[in-house]
Amino acid sequence: MTQEPIPDEDDLRLNRVGASYELQFAVHLRDKGMEQAISMGAWLVASLLALNGGGALAVLNTVDRLAQPTVPASIFIAGIMFALVNAAGIQWSGYAQLKPMSEMIGYWITVADDGVRTAAFEDQLKAKVRPLIIRGKLASAAGWISALLFLAGCVCFATNFEPTRVKNNSMAGAAHDEAVPVHKDH
Template sequence: MAALEEIKSLTESRTLLFDEHSHAFRWLTASLLAINAGAAVAALNTEFLSAHSKIVSGAFFGVGILVALLIGVLSQQQKRKLLPIVQRQIGYWMTVADDGERSEELEAAIAAEVKSATKWAWTVPATGWVSALIFLAGIMVMGNGLIAQEREALDVKSIQRDR
């Protein structure tokens, strides 16, 4: 009876895990892609930035887009690693439900597989943070470029007044 509950719990957990992951993944990745792409378009289409500021900030935003896409690649790798393990867990608990025999050794082996498969799971959220930080760097370059352009315009006005 406990084995059937474990199967049910694992199946529900798997469904919830994939559902929540998919929703969060789509929202986060789309947001990071959108803010980097939107900022790149804004930087490249403004007349208030020097060519240098446009190129540097545009490069940051381009890298931010690539890093945001990397989130998807890393996430898919994690899913591919975990799915067979979860399937083995379900198979194990189905066997336990049939014969009533548990195997501590097999349960430990499956737990070790999960630990091994999730060892690099931190790279997915870290990649998201890297994309966000790259976006901020691009925004800083744009801001510095706008400040430099404003100073230059003020210097030109000052020189014109002094004449």
């Protein structure tokens, strides 16, 4: 392992100035960025659960008119499951980022004080964050899959209705609608 060169006074001063900006950014990212990401994630998960849950309820409400109700219902239920995976991934990702974020803030406080940067520590910090970014992308992918399953469920639901026609019967002055299957030989 090679030893880092000892910085001169100008380098130390520049490091201190740069560290103060990095520190401000890291604190802002921790406070506002994480808050916004969690808030947006909660909104996204709630929307995905509502969409897929509504699709599943629509299937239940029209089960007698569908040729194969289990197909769209299964797609919507899979969408709910992927939305829950997305929620767990967002929550895990937020908590997992707290430790490296705290280490980064502590590091930049030290550099802002003494001006000495340590490339090896910065590389270790980047190495800790890299897998978290990949895992965050996997959580995001689960959200996209949930949204695509909702769309697929809608298409399957819409194309799964048995052909019917509405027949109007009058009984004692009241109109009653009755669904009658349409046969292709008529």
